[in-house]
Amino acid sequence: xxxxxxxxxxxxxxxxxxxxxxxxxxxxxxxxxxxxxxxxxxxxxxxxxxxxxxxxxxxxxxxxxxxxxxxxxxxxxxxxxxxxxxxxxxxxxxxxxxxxxxxxxxxxxxxxxxxxxxxxxx
Numbered sequence: 162x163x164x165x166x167x168x169x170x171x172x173x174x175x176x177x178x179x180x181x182x183x184x185x186x187x188x189x190x191x192x193x194x195x196x197x198x199x200x201x202x203x204x205x206x207x208x209x210x211x212x213x214x215x216x217x218x219x220x221x222x223x224x225x226x227x228x229x230x231x232x233x234x235x236x237x238x239x240x241x242x243x244x245x246x247x248x249x250x251x252x253x254x255x256x257x258x259x260x261x262x263x264x265x266x267x268x269x270x271x272x273x274x275x276x277x278x279x280x281x282x283x
Contacts, residue, residue, distance in 0.1 A: 163193075165255045168277030171245055177279060179240040181255030186272060193231060193238045194258035194266050197251035197279075205251075208240060209258045209266035216261040223249075245281045252276040 167179040181193065194209035208229040209218045217229055228241040238255060254276030256268035 163255045163257070163272065163274035165253060165274060165277045168253060168279045170280045170282065172283050173245060173247060173281055175245050175281070176241070176243045177245065179242065179253055179255075179277060179279075181238040181240075181274075183236045183238070183255075183257075186257065188236045189233050191257040191272075192259065192261045192265070193255060194261075194268060195229065195238075195240045195253060195255050196268055196273075197249075197253045198276075199248075199251040202251075206258075206266040207253070209261040210238060211261040218261050218263055218266045242279070245279075247281045249279060250281050251279060253279050 162185045163183045165181045171177055192211050195207040196204050197207050198204045207220050210229045210231050214231050226244045231238045256273030259265040259267050
C-alpha cells in the first residue's frame with residue numbers, strides 16, 4: 162500500500178510538497194517513483210529514486226523544479242515541487258518502481274495507491 166497526500170490548489174510559480182507513505186512491502190528494498198496523469202493524457206513518470214536514495218531520475222518537464230527524496234526510517238518518499246506551472250496540473254500518485262533510470266522508472270503492478278490532485282491555476 163502506498164498513500165500519496167499533500168496536493169491542492171496553488172498559483173503558478175508556487176510550491177507544494179507531496180508525501181508518499183508506504184506499508185506492507187519491503188520499502189527499503191524498493192525504488193519508488195512519482196507518476197502523474199492529467200485529464201485526457203497518458204501516465205507520465207515524473208521522478209524515481211533508488212532504494213538508498215543515491216540515484217534519481219527526473220522527467221525533462223520537471224528537471225530543475227522538482228526534487229525527490231526519501232526517509233527509509235519513516236517509509237516515506239517526498240516530492241518537492243517548486244515553480245509550478247499550469248501544465249503540472251494532474252493527479253499525482255506514487256508506486257514501487259523497477260528502478261531509478263529513465264527505462265526503469267515504471268510502476269510495478271500491484272504496488273501503487275490512490276493519488277492526490279495537484280491543480281496549478283491563478
